[in-house]
Amino acid sequence: xxxxxxxxxxxxxxxxxxxxxxxxxxxxxxxxxxxxxxxxxxxxxxxxxxxxxxxxxxxxxxxxxxxxxxxxxxxxxxxxxxxxxxxxxxxxxxxxxxxxxxxxxxxxxxxxxxxxxxxxxxxxxxxxxxxxxxxxxxxxxxxxxxxxxxxxxxxxxxxxxxxxxxxxxxxxxxxxxxxxxxxxxxxxxxxxxxxxxxxxxxxxxxxxxxxxxxxxxxxxxxxxxxxxxxxxxxxxxxxxxxxxxxxxxxxxxxxxxxxxxxxxxxxxxxxxxxxxxxxxxxxxxxxxxx
Amino acid sequence: xxxxxxxxxxxxxxxxxxxxxxxxxxxxxxxxxxxxxxxxxxxxxxxxxxxxxxxxxxxxxxxxxxxxxxxxxxxxxxxxxxxxxxxxxxxxxxxxxxxxxxxxxxxxxxxxxxxxxxxxxxxxxxxxxxxxxxxxxxxxxxxxxxxxxxxxxxxxxxxxxxxxxxxxxxxxxxxxxxxxxxxxxxxxxxxxxxxxxxxxxxxxxxxxxxxxxxxxxxxxxxxxxxxxxxxxxxxxxxxxxxxxxxxxxxxxxxxxxxxxxxxxxxxxxxxxxxxxxxxxxxxxx
Numbered sequence: 001x002x003x004x005x006x007x008x009x010x011x012x013x014x015x016x017x018x019x020x021x022x023x024x025x026x027x028x029x030x031x032x033x034x035x036x037x038x039x040x041x042x043x044x045x046x047x048x049x050x051x052x053x054x055x056x057x058x059x060x061x062x063x064x065x066x067x068x069x070x071x072x073x074x075x076x077x078x079x080x081x082x083x084x085x086x087x088x089x090x091x092x093x094x095x096x097x098x099x100x101x102x103x104x105x106x107x108x109x110x111x112x113x114x115x116x117x118x119x120x121x122x123x124x125x126x127x128x129x130x131x132x133x134x135x136x137x138x139x140x141x142x143x144x145x146x147x148x149x150x151x152x153x154x155x156x157x158x159x160x161x162x163x164x165x166x167x168x169x170x171x172x173x174x175x176x177x178x179x180x181x182x183x184x185x186x187x188x189x190x191x192x193x194x195x196x197x198x199x200x201x202x203x204x205x206x207x208x209x210x211x212x213x214x215x216x217x218x219x220x221x222x223x224x225x226x227x228x229x230x231x232x233x234x235x236x237x238x239x240x241x242x243x244x245x246x247x248x249x250x251x252x253x254x255x256x257x258x259x260x261x262x263x264x265x266x267x268x269x270x271x272x273x274x275x276x277x278x279x280x281x282x283x284x285x286x287x288x289x290x
Numbered sequence: 291x292x293x294x295x296x297x298x299x300x301x302x303x304x305x306x307x308x309x310x311x312x313x314x315x316x317x318x319x320x321x322x323x324x325x326x327x328x329x330x331x332x333x334x335x336x337x338x339x340x341x342x343x344x345x346x347x348x349x350x351x352x353x354x355x356x357x358x359x360x361x362x363x364x365x366x367x368x369x370x371x372x373x374x375x376x377x378x379x380x381x382x383x384x385x386x387x388x389x390x391x392x393x394x395x396x397x398x399x400x401x402x403x404x405x406x407x408x409x410x411x412x413x414x415x416x417x418x419x420x421x422x423x424x425x426x427x428x429x430x431x432x433x434x435x436x437x438x439x440x441x442x443x444x445x446x447x448x449x450x451x452x453x454x455x456x457x458x459x460x461x462x463x464x465x466x467x468x469x470x471x472x473x474x475x476x477x478x479x480x481x482x483x484x485x486x487x488x489x490x491x492x493x494x495x496x497x498x499x500x501x502x503x504x505x506x507x508x509x510x511x512x513x514x515x516x517x518x519x520x521x522x523x524x525x526x527x528x529x530x531x532x533x534x535x536x537x538x539x540x541x542x543x544x545x546x547x548x549x550x551x552x553x554x555x556x557x558x559x560x561x562x563x564x565x566x567x568x569x570x571x572x573x574x575x
Contacts, residue, residue: 001382002391005402005444012409015420070316078310079317087317089565094324096561098501100528101550104535105327108334108543150323157320181306204408211410213504214532238412238504245416245508261416265409272408276401 009269016265019258022251031259037224039244044256046263048224052141052234053264056216057209059145059230064153065202071153072160077186088161095154103218106147111138111219114146119231134229137221142230144220148209156205163197163282164190200278207271211264213238237264328554335551338544343552348514348530354541358549360516364431364525365553367518368510369496371435376442377492381481383443384450384488389462389476400451403444414441415505423509431517431524434510438499445498449491453484490568497560501553503528527553 023031023044034045071091075084115138126132167190175189191198221233222243237260248254342357349356383403387396418437423429457480465475481488503526506512511523512533527549534546 001379002384002386002396002399002447004379004383005399005406005447008406008440008443009402011421012413012417015417016413019416019420067316067320070313071320074310074313074317078313087321089562090321090324092565093558093561094321096497096501096557097324097327098503098528098553098557100501100503100532100535101331101554102327104531104546104550105330107535108547109326109330153320153323181302183306183309184302186309207408211408211412213410213412214528218532218535238410241412241416242504242507245419246511258416258420261413265413268408268410268413269405272405273401275408276404280401 012265016258016262020255020262022255023259024255026252027256031256032263035226037240039248039250039253042250042252044252044259046237046256046260048226049235049237049240049260050263051226052144052220053210053236053238056141056144056148056220056234056236057206059142060148060152060209061202061206063146063149064156064205068153068156068205069160069198069202071157072164073186073191075157075161076164077182077190088158091154091157094150095158099151099212099214100218102147102151103215106143106215106219110146111143114138114140114143123231130228131230134227134231136231137233139219139221139233140231141220141227141234144216144234144236145230147215147219148212151212151215152205152208155208156201159201159204159279160198163194163201163279166197166282167193194282196278197282200275200282203271203278204275207268207275210271211238211268212236213242217242237261331547331550331554334544334547335549338548339551343545343548347516348545351539351542356545358525358527358530358545358552360513361525361527361530361549362552364510364513364517365500365527367431367524368434368438368506368526369500371431372438372442372499373492373496375436375439376446376495379439379443380446380495381450381488381492383447384491385454385476385481387447387451388454389472389480400448403447406444407448410504411441411502412504412507415508418505419508426521428521429509429511429523430521431510432520434506434524434526437505437509438502441499441502441505442495445495446491449494450488453487453491454480456487457483487568490564493560493564497557497564501528501557503532 027034027044031044031046032050033047034043035047036043036045037048075087079087115136119136119138122132123136171189171193172185175185180188216236217239220236220239222235222239223233224235224240225232227234241257241261245254245257248257342355344357344362345359346355346357347360348358387399391399414437418433418440422433422436426433461479461483462475465479466472470479506526506529510526510529512529513523513525517524531546531549531553534542534549
């Protein structure tokens with residue numbers, strides 16, 4: 001039964017590779033670099049989706065990493081026990097919120113707020129940057145990134161917390177003995193010791209961010225274009241599959257979607273493998289709870 | 291030190307205080323989305339949850355009222371099927387990891403299980419589509435249950451292993467010293483001791499897949515009517531929420547919020563209960 005994991009990963013890889021054969025034979029490597037996604041003309045290129053996935057994940061990391069690592073530091077090094085326990089339950093609860101509910105909230109609460117308040121403000125203050133120009137629809141690359149950030153906050157926080165907790169107390173005591181303040185202890189003795197593990201936590205978060213589907217699909221705007229502005233709608237690999245898979249009328253169309261799935265699988269497996277190796281190297285077997 | 295460099299000392303102290311305040315604020319910012327989501331789901335959902343919601347089928351567009359009875363039951367049926375596929379494989383796999391095998395093989399199994407836990411849910415859906423839906427020539431309950439079951443397997447495997455490892459080695463040694471063969475010791479002594487933890491893991495895995503939408507899009511597919519046939523499409527709560535949320539109808543949006551409220555409460559109650567009940571025994575590993 002334990003060996004079923006090997007079967008599962010092989011089956012996943014095989015089915016996606018098998019399904020994408022047709023598209024690969026037709027387009028070859030051009031599939032990855034072509035900008036055109038035109039089901040009617042049967043022209044399929046994945047670049048807009050790769051762009052959307054990478055940029056939305058990057059936005060998510062920029063927002064989520066400082067927040068979650070700081071939260072983990074607070075939980076492990078600073079918070080009194082009752083605060084720690086309560087916050088931990090809240091964070092685990094956030095991790096348990098289904099993606100589709102987050103998306104629902106995103107459509108009806110976050111996006112209107114972005115459209116009416118945050119985006120106009122950003123436009124006013126940073127409007128000179130190409131990143132914050134153009135028409136404001138609300139649904140956008142930035143909205144997608146923010147939703148993903150909310151989704152990966154809890155996982156990065158809880159894995160970082162485990163990492164920090166596994167730093168030996170001797171490290172801290174040694175720094176305190178030298179007269180360091182609590183922050184200096186954290187910086188010198190804890191954070192630098194846990195560097196690799198924290199990197200693992202961040203990369204694990206990246207893995208989740210790349211594959212996020214429902215919530216992103218609902219707020220990113222679903223338009224296969226590459227624009228300089230974060231206000232512009234975009235599309236990700238996971239959401240194009242979610243939206244178009246059941247509508248794919250021709251074999252080639254379906255095969256193109258399978259190839260996108262294969263690319264996504266390849267990237268997430270690599271990223272996750274790297275994260276696991278870093279985490280395992282840091283502290284032996286470390287699990288992420290469901 | 292203090293007397294020699296008073297300004298430097300004060301600077302270090304204030305930096306320390308600053309960091310404490312900043313990290314505390316970050317922790318608060320992290321739970322703001324949670325609070326907002328709960329607030330809005332409660333506010334918008336509570337009005338639309340009524341008796342009809344739990345007992346009636348969805349109404350056609352334009353007619354007010356109706357409910358999600360079929361989706362609620364559908365989700366439960368799918369979870370039952372998923373448990374049928376995922377629990378035996380997961381629990382037995384976890385027992386293997388903790389009680390048998392070689393360190394090297396087990397390292398690989400753990401590694402692959404952890405990587406599988408990171409495979410995007412949409413990809414599981416595509417795979418089961420190719421594996422089940424295409425040969426059966428149609429979306430089906432069976433495919434929906436299978437995809438959720440497959441996703442649960444590595445999750446349950448890891449949590450089961452984790453709790454089995456907490457069972458003191460003395461138990462195993464005592465059992466073996468009494469002449470019980472290893473597999474019976476594993477099953478009757480070790481697994482029974484850790485039973486509560488194993489069930490916890492299963493419940494958490496179920497709560498996790500209960501909210502999955504992406505893998506069901508092209509396996510279970512959704513259905514506006516009752517269905518209890520394994521070979522036909524079936525409704526599921528997350529699917530219904532998604533379809534209603536992206537629809538242009540005001541009344542459907544209300545129903546989507548109501549569905550979200552029911553699903554969120556379900557998931558939250560399972561999570562909080564399980565974690566509070568098992569906090570003392572299993573939170574530290």
